Amino acid sequence: MNKPLTPKQAERLREQIADVKRVLAAEKRRFGDYDDSQGYRYLPPKLYVQLGDYAGGLRYVRWFDKNFGDDIGYPDFLFEWTILLFKNGRLRDAERKAVQTYCLNTYLYDQFFGRPLVPLAKWEGSNLEMPYLAEQLPYSSQQPALADFAAWLGQFEHSEEYVAFTTRFVQLRQQLKVADGYETRRALLDELRGLETGF
Incomplete structure (x- = not known):
């Protein structure tokens, strides 16, 4: 590209x-x-x-x-979907899809922006959410065709709404990693689902 x-x-x-x-x-x-x-x-x-x-x-x-x-697809598929929404001026939809992408792989944007991939001490929701999968992303913020998208995504990552979302998302995943008992885990998973669908 x-x-x-x-x-x-x-x-x-x-x-x-x-x-x-x-x-x-x-x-x-x-x-x-x-x-x-x-x-x-x-x-x-x-x-x-x-x-x-x-x-x-x-x-x-x-x-x-x-x-x-x-x-729900795969992280790179959702990432491409986010690009398509952005490039068509569907910014609110692009924000929602960017959040869905983050939920499937919290390391993907680090790879896109060339930041170090540091594994988080959290429950990984599926085998799709691993740093090594993010390394396979064929896109970079340095690609000229994605310069406008990279600028928008970087700005979105620093928005108050996104920061609040990702902070709580990671907190819940960290709690799930160590949570014991059915009721505790169920409550955390319910809050996590509500967080993901409510953005």
Whole structure:
């Protein structure tokens, strides 16, 4: 993403997007629903970001949300979704998606901004939330095409609302790491769910 795409590279990316759409459409025809066990549905946002086709990417994630509404995806997928929302001027939606991204992997933004990845002493909600997974992020705040997004995200990270959210989120995860007893853990998880959905 550092160099402009050649016409041939751009055409290959468009073909990959078309291929994914064909595979998903064939599943829908065959099964009456989507049975995407290969995870093809997660690929297009990355391709749209690489193309710089943010409007096309936004149309795709809207389709994804309509057809896979309860699928939380992966941290890098949500990160790409955040980029697409931002690039289309959907700033409040981009803030919400940025928070969802943080909830899936608290280390991702450190990687994006080139900050050290320091593991936190907290309960890691899933195997998606590990520093080594953040290291695989193919985006950087130094990429010219993402300069405006990086400036916005950096500002958002320092907003009062975001700081309050992330502080409480980490506190709850730290408490969950050491909490004993069903009722205690349940209360912490309930508060955590409410925090995540209430942003």
